[in-house]
Amino acid sequence: MATAKQKMVHWDPADIKAELIKKYPPKVARKRSKQIMINEAAENGTPEITANVRTIPGIITMRGCTYAGCKGVIMGPTRDIVNLVHGPIGCSFYAWLTRRNQTGPGPDDENFMNYCFSTDMQDSDIIFGGEKKLAAAIQEIYDLMHPKAIGVFATCPVGLIGDDIHTVAKNMKEKLGDCNVFAFSCEGYKGVSQSAGHHIANNQIFRHVVGENDVPKEGKYKINLLGEYNIGGDGFEIDRIFNRCGITNIATFSGNSTYDQFASAHQADLNCVMCHRSINYVADMLETKFGIPWIKVNFIGANATAKSLRKIAAYFDDQELKDRVEDVIAEEMPEVEKAIEEIRPRTEGKTAMLFVGGSRAHHYQELFREMGMKVISAGYEFAHRDDYEGRRVLPFLKVDADSRNIEEIEVEPDETRYRPRKTEEQIAALEKAGIKFKSYDGLAPDMEPDTLIIDDLNQYEAEKLVELLRPDLFCAGIKEKYSIQKLGVPMKQLHSYDSGGPYAGFKGAVNFYNEIDRLVNSRVWSYMKAPWQENPQLSAAYVWE
Amino acid sequence: MLLRHTPEEISERKAVTINPAKTCxxxxxxxxxxxxxxxxxxxxxxxxxxxxxxxxxxxxxxxxxxxxxxxxxxxxxxxxxxxxxxxxxxxxxxxxxxxxxxxxxxxxxxxxxxxxxxxxxxxxxxxxxxxxxxxxxxxxxxxxxxxxxxxxxxxxxxxEFSESTGRKNGKINIIPGWVEPCDMEEIKRIASMMGVKSIVMPDTSGVLNAPLTGQYKMFPDGGTTMDEVKATGDAVGTLALGEWCSADAARALDKKHSVPCSVLDMPFGLKATDRFVDALRKIAGVNVPDELLVERGQLVDLISDMHAWLYHKKVAIAGDPDQLIAMTEFLVSLDMWPMHIVTGTPGKKFEKRIREITAELPFEVNVKAKGDLFLLHQWIKNDPVDLLICNTYGKYIARDEDIPLIRWGFPILDRQGHQYFPTVGYKGGIRLMEKILGAILDRKDRDDPEIKFELVI
CATH class of the missing domain: 3.40.50.1980 (Nitrogenase molybdenum iron protein domain)
Structure with missing residues (x-):
């Protein structure tokens, strides 16, 4: 039970860390202590953190499951693929419209995202197997709606009873003829977090959809945007900026996306990776199979947006694009600067904590920097070591039992369609000019020394951190929101943005400044105590005057 | 259209559930x-x-x-x-x-x-x-x-944790079923008004409508204490509100400690509340105080005042069996016409109860247990209604079909008030009436042509 009354003004991160793990049983304390890192500059980078490991049972974690990562995160935002969940009703119900992925029906008037499809497995299906019911469900959906694709998602019992969803999908695809049916073995118990589900989704979408459409896509500067989920309309804002710059976004993986976007993704000339954690697999596979290089971008933060646009322009090495990008930045920035000038006196020096996702705890630091706010502690819910320490650690990552059972698909260069977009010399020249390919340095180098970086933060540690450090703002997800706010500290959801957004790009940055200004300066946080609690002494009896 | 792929023509589905009216x-x-x-x-x-x-x-x-x-x-x-x-x-x-x-x-x-x-x-x-x-x-x-x-x-x-000391404690167990924290509070208020010592189990009031004080209590002040849970074995009797939610626990207490039980409908609306109060009165051997009778009278008064706006209005409802049974009865008692009634929860008994309650209506209602909102939507497309009562997912149907929506049930993800304002009991009935009338009359004010637009309703 915490009361966040006193703020520790001068704190030693080692003391805070000790405080966080003090109450744990010894085994838990040992494990957690490896996932809590005091940031400092070390030789060749930052200190080592343990990540992507099992959550300790009974510790109230923020994490979800593999199904959530696969169906909820990656496949959820595609509007014209029917997502059929094979399992008891709950899994499909909870992932029904709860992630705020925005989309419109598009010119083909197809949008299944407002629907929830489930085989609603009953005990008889568990005992006798659910394959027949699954096949029948696919047929019923086809007869009702004629979608161009149906994705089938496995839930926990499906793997346990051994339903062969891939064969059912294959058979139904053949039977239906004009409907691509594919399945995802994303049972909730696989892996240690949502992250395994991202990987499974990436594999299957690459295997079954990417490269299916060779009808040429027009565009001078063709890119894919990977790892952007259009929460609160982020993707709309980024697309608006791309359009202004003359950049053609062939496919977004997967915000506001369509089947055809994925199918045509191999036609792009550059992959821009937003969320490294959830989608780097697709970026690597697209490079190996089709010869499309990838760069890391970030459209969270006005400066980061400008920087990312310049990176894209530098890649295409075309003066017309470079000029256009500079013009767009010059036109967009005044509004951003005006907003910063307005709010910064009220946000300057305030502190924030960010515990979210596999990239957002990093990306959003850009916006807080622009507001003059300091991020004193941050961490991811389901990231791997490379998201903290950079891809330089990839060769040293230990593959444990939980990672080993997530399929790695072998990709070979496509016989006819592999086409390196740049020569080795061009790549070398671009790298010399500062464009890094296949590169991500992670969160730690961007955080100040002596800040605390914590992986898979749990309820107890969150409460303790807020109690000890009393930040002006805490950012995490819906489950954490109200316990933090009960402490009198505003909490911003950075998974679903509460009800706000977009926060990406230039207009999104302005939205975010205003939202954070509203949160950290709200009057409500001064109402915790009634006047008689502040001044409990009784005075002499009142009389009417 | 948000649900643009929902056809009017109803085809039988055996395998796929679309837009469920239940969860796990x-x-x-x-x-x-x-x-x-x-x-x-x-x-x-x-x-x-x-x-x-x-x-x-x-x-x-x-x-x-x-x-x-x-x-x-x-x-x-x-x-x-x-x-x-x-x-x-x-x-x-x-x-x-x-x-x-x-x-x-x-x-x-x-x-x-x-x-x-x-x-x-x-x-x-x-x-x-x-x-x-x-x-x-x-x-x-x-x-x-x-x-x-x-x-x-x-x-x-x-x-399982109930204990019997062999001496009755004079209390009445009330198993409220899956209702809101404020509903549980209201049930306790009614019992205490009647001078009945009750154990309400479970009781989420004070837990899921807790105050903001600058202090986080992982375990807030509310909730049925373990001492109370134990004492259920010594109670005089148990009232289980809702066959689906509460009957099993009540029967278990009866079996284990011979605490006699009655299974009632959830006290939503006039008649179900009447039965609850009457049962409580009898089991506890108390008189119903005048204050409660006044509350009842206020509800009846409101019904009579506003009857014109309710009369023969067609309603579609989706939710959970216990709630729907009581709500359907309430709607019929208001001379409204519940036409389409869906729960995702299985149970043929549900359909039978609904048919009994609606037997005197001049049409046969559409009712389905183990149904889904996709089916409800199709029914509405075929036979339009004046009002939809559903959880938040109903708003996709309501917007497509341009029907006023009352959010009632679980989950409500986009509006506030359900934690604080009860819909059980007589006062809760008044609250339900306020919502129903508000929805119908707001629609009238929106749709009436200028010459028909009226100040006094």
Whole structure:
């Protein structure tokens, strides 16, 4: 039970860390202590953190499951693929419209995202197997709606009873003829977090959809945007900026996306990776199979947006694009600067904590920097070591039992369609000019020394951190929101943005400044105590005057 | 159109559920467990279940929902979750220190056959459950029943802790069913108005409508205490509100300690509240005070005042069986016409009850247990209605078909008030009337041509 009354003004991160793990049983304390890192500059980078490991049972974690990562995160935002969940009703119900992925029906008037499809497995299906019911469900959906694709998602019992969803999908695809049916073995118990589900989704979408459409896509500067989920309309804002710059976004993986976007993704000339954690697999596979290089971008933060646009322009090495990008930045920035000038006196020096996702705890630091706010502690819910320490650690990552059972698909260069977009010399020249390919340095180098970086933060540690450090703002997800706010500290959801957004790009940055200004300066946080609690002494009896 | 792929023509579906009107057992068990004071719900399964239930309950209540999970991985799924659960007990009691852990299973742990009472026994033996602490166990397979079944199973699991001293304590057990925290509070208020000493179990009031004070209490002041749970065995009798939610627990108390029980409908609307009050009066041997009679009279007064706006208005409703039965009866008592009634929860008895309640209507109602909102929408397309009563998911139908919507049931993800303003009892009936009339009359004011637009209604 915490009361966040006193703020520790001068704190030693080692003391805070000790405080966080003090109450744990010894085994838990040992494990957690490896996932809590005091940031400092070390030789060749930052200190080592343990990540992507099992959550300790009974510790109230923020994490979800593999199904959530696969169906909820990656496949959820595609509007014209029917997502059929094979399992008891709950899994499909909870992932029904709860992630705020925005989309419109598009010119083909197809949008299944407002629907929830489930085989609603009953005990008889568990005992006798659910394959027949699954096949029948696919047929019923086809007869009702004629979608161009149906994705089938496995839930926990499906793997346990051994339903062969891939064969059912294959058979139904053949039977239906004009409907691509594919399945995802994303049972909730696989892996240690949502992250395994991202990987499974990436594999299957690459295997079954990417490269299916060779009808040429027009565009001078063709890119894919990977790892952007259009929460609160982020993707709309980024697309608006791309359009202004003359950049053609062939496919977004997967915000506001369509089947055809994925199918045509191999036609792009550059992959821009937003969320490294959830989608780097697709970026690597697209490079190996089709010869499309990838760069890391970030459209969270006005400066980061400008920087990312310049990176894209530098890649295409075309003066017309470079000029256009500079013009767009010059036109967009005044509004951003005006907003910063307005709010910064009220946000300057305030502190924030960010515990979210596999990239957002990093990306959003850009916006807080622009507001003059300091991020004193941050961490991811389901990231791997490379998201903290950079891809330089990839060769040293230990593959444990939980990672080993997530399929790695072998990709070979496509016989006819592999086409390196740049020569080795061009790549070398671009790298010399500062464009890094296949590169991500992670969160730690961007955080100040002596800040605390914590992986898979749990309820107890969150409460303790807020109690000890009393930040002006805490950012995490819906489950954490109200316990933090009960402490009198505003909490911003950075998974679903509460009800706000977009926060990406230039207009999104302005939205975010205003939202954070509203949160950290709200009057409500001064109402915790009634006047008689502040001044409990009784005075002499009142009389009417 | 938000639901542009829903055809008017109804075809039979045997395999696919579209836009469900139910969810799975464990979330109900979690909600019920939050109604025990000092209790931490625990989900014995992979961590996604717990995350989803916490998220959904949080979105509905805008309150913290603490709950832990056994965090199954593939290994635990193969070798069983015993080690995970025993470890979880130890960690939870050390770090969070609840009085009670209420464990429920999931489809995962049920499919592999984990036996909760056996694991609890082992944990006890190993000293992982400290003296004076409790572990409740409910089996809640997601592939049986619905969230309502899970609620019922957890409430039944509570009765395991009832004790009988052989001396009656003069109290009446009231099992309120899956209603809102404010409804549980209202039920207690009515009982106390009548001078009845009651044990309401579970009781989420003061837990899921807690104040903001600058202090976070993982275990808020509300909830049925374990002493009260134990004392249910010595009660004079039990009133179970709702066959689906509450009857099993009441019957278990009867079986275990011979505490006689009556199973009533949930007290929504005039008649069901009348029956509740009458049953409470009889079982406790008390008189109904005038104040309560005044509340009843106020509800009747409002019905008579506003009857014109309700008369023969067509209504579609979706939700859970106990709520729908009482609501359908209320609507019929207002001379409204409930036409389409859907619950996702299975139970042929439901359809039978609804047919009985609506027998005197001049048409045959569409009613389905184990139905879904997709079917409800198709019914509405075929036979339009004036009002839809549903959880938040109903707003997609309401907008497409341009029907006024009253949000009632679970979950409500986009409006406030359900935690604070009860809809049970006579006062709750007045609140329901206010909502119904507000929806119908707002629509009238929106649609009336200028010459028909009226100041006084």
């Amino acid at each position: 057992q464990p979330i109900g068990a979690m909600y019920a467990a939050l109604g025990i004071h000092g209790c931490l719900p625990h989900s014995h399964g992979s961590q996604g279940c717990c995350a989803y239930h916490r998220s959904t309950l949080t979105r509905h209540y805008k309150e913290p929902i603490p709950a832990a999970t056994s965090s199954f991985t593939e290994g635990a799924s193969v070798f069983g979750g015993q080690a995970n659960l025993v470890q979880a007990f130890n960690n939870i009691f050390t770090v969070y220190d609840p009085d009670v852990i209420a464990v429920h299973t999931t489809c995962l742990s049920e499919t592999i056959g984990d036996d909760l009472p056996q694991i609890r026994k082992k944990a006890l033996k190993e000293g992982k459950i400290p003296e004076g602490k409790y572990v409740m166990c409910a089996s809640t397979p997601s592939y049986v029943g619905s969230h309502v079944t899970g609620f019922s199973n957890m409430v039944k699991a509570m009765t």
